[in-house]
Amino acid sequence: MLLSGKLNKIRTAALLLVFISIIVMYLGFVWPAVMSIFIALGLILISVSVGIYFWIGVLSTHAPHVMCPVCQKKTKVLGKKDECSHCKAILSLDPNDAPQDKPK
């Protein structure tokens, strides 16, 4: 779980957060007495998700581009290990995970 398609996972989480904040704001209309509290809460959640989107943008510009050896498409590797965003193959930048050609 930790190694798989991090950028996509964070993106999904941020999208879910947007939906949650819309639901929270909608609850304000259902319950008019505390509407302002729900609206404020929803706006806070939306600004958090905007922050997450911005953070993803920064992360993805820093992530190195690699050619996936399995599907021959370009993908990004976040951290030392990540999943190919096209075919879910696990890619690693760690030299310890390089295939060992020479017998020890």
Ligand SMILES: [Zn+2]
């Ligand atoms: Zn791939």
